[in-house]
Amino acid sequence: MDNREESSAFLKSRRDRITPEQAGIAVYGQRRVPGLRRGEVAMLAGVSVEYYTRLERGNLRGVSDGVLDALAQALRLDDTERAHLYDLARAAGGTATARAKKKDAKTVSVRPSLARIIEGMPEQPAFIENNRLDMLAANPMGRALYAEMYAEPALGANTVRFAFFSPAARRFYADWERVTRTAVGALRVEAAKNPYDQELSNLIGELSTRSDHFRVLWGAQDVHIYREGTKNFHHPVVGDLTLHHERLDLPDDSRLSLVVYNAPPGSPAEDSLKLLASWAATHAQQEHEQEQSADADS
Numbered sequence: 102m103d104n105r106e107e108s109s110a111f112l113k114s115r116r117d118r119i120t121p122e123q124a125g126i127a128v129y130g131q132r133r134v135p136g137l138r139r140g141e142v143a144m145l146a147g148v149s150v151e152y153y154t155r156l157e158r159g160n161l162r163g164v165s166d167g168v169l170d171a172l173a174q175a176l177r178l179d180d181t182e183r184a185h186l187y188d189l190a191r192a193a194g195g196t197a198t199a200r201a202k203k204k205d206a207k208t209v210s211v212r213p214s215l216a217r218i219i220e221g222m223p224e225q226p227a228f229i230e231n232n233r234l235d236m237l238a239a240n241p242m243g244r245a246l247y248a249e250m251y252a253e254p255a256l257g258a259n260t261v262r263f264a265f266f267s268p269a270a271r272r273f274y275a276d277w278e279r280v281t282r283t284a285v286g287a288l289r290v291e292a293a294k295n296p297y298d299q300e301l302s303n304l305i306g307e308l309s310t311r312s313d314h315f316r317v318l319w320g321a322q323d324v325h326i327y328r329e330g331t332k333n334f335h336h337p338v339v340g341d342l343t344l345h346h347e348r349l350d351l352p353d354d355s356r357l358s359l360v361v362y363n364a365p366p367g368s369p370a371e372d373s374l375k376l377l378a379s380w381a382a383t384h385a386q387q388e389h390e391q392e393q394s395a396d397a398d399s
Contacts, residue, residue, distance in 0.1 A: 104296060105159025108189045112157045113177040114322035116142055123177070145175035161193040181290070185324045186294035196248065209355045211238045218359070219243070222379060225363050226344075232291045232356040233301050234284065235259045242374070245381035246362065249273055249337060261304070265312040275333035275341070285318040286325025295356070327358075338380050342373040 117136040118255040121128045126141055137145075143153035148168060156164065156172070156374050169190055171182040219227035226243040228236045228320040236247070243277040244251055249270075250263040261284045264270045264277070274280045288308075291301055310314040327348045335341050351357045364370035 104192050108161050109159035111322045148170040161190040164190050181324050181326050192296040228360045230358050241381045245377050265315050283325045286323045290324045339373045339376045342370040
């Protein structure tokens with residue numbers, strides 16, 4: 102896996118964002134670079150300028166953990182960025198882990214037991230997602246929350262396609278800018294972790310081709326890992342609601358995650374979820390009646 106361009110762009114973007122003042126380096130005269138110079142990063146990391154230049158040109162093959170840690174400290178990487186740097190180095194080295202990911206890069210199905218788990222959460226929107234942010238399974242509340250996405254089959258129940266391609270997404274996500282930024286960061290993390298995932302590469306290529314906004318965010322080299330958090334929605338039926346979410350990665354090699362949205366007891370969002378559940382039940386009954394009518398006519 103030749104990821105030199107990706108590695109080079111990431112290191113340079115992190116170097117450009119740090120000012121000499123932040124790094125405790127005295128400044129004399131005018132500077133032609135927005136952040137640190139290569140020599141200054143090399144000094145902070147305790148390596149030669151020649152060696153750091155090689156690294157920033159994207160050659161991370163064989164770099165030791167000690168050097169990676171020194172680089173992370175010099176560039177002031179947070180935990181997510183540090184992990185991303187390690188993923189880039191592993192991919193560049195063609196390690197056993199990277200080769201295993203190449204072998205395992207395939208479509209993963211949702212086990213029936215997982216589907217039953219989310220179906221057993223009737224009051225909370227719940228999903229099973231893969232590392233490309235495809236919603237492989239959703240309970241009735243989940244499908245009701247993302248009704249506008251499911252109304253567009255061409256999106257393939259993919260939340261990133263929905264965010265960037267559907268006009269409805271800008272209304273649905275009250276903080277659309279943050280949602281799109283974190284989604285791109287999550288895809289970048291996955292691309293480094295799974296460099297042989299062809300479906301992931303195809304998705305990134307599709308987004309890059311069709312969305313100017315995606316290309317801008319992708320070029321920023323930012324990374325993000327989904328954990329817990331809060332999202333603000335404007336649902337077409339129940340209106341505004343703020344929901345907390347938890348994302349639990351499954352402890353296997355499937356790269357699937359369980360995502361559950363919830364609302365604090367007694368909050369306006371809890372009332373909105375109850376209204377959403379009522380609408381979802383009515384909608385499901387109508388679909389069932391339509392199917393029965395269609396079967397009777399055939």
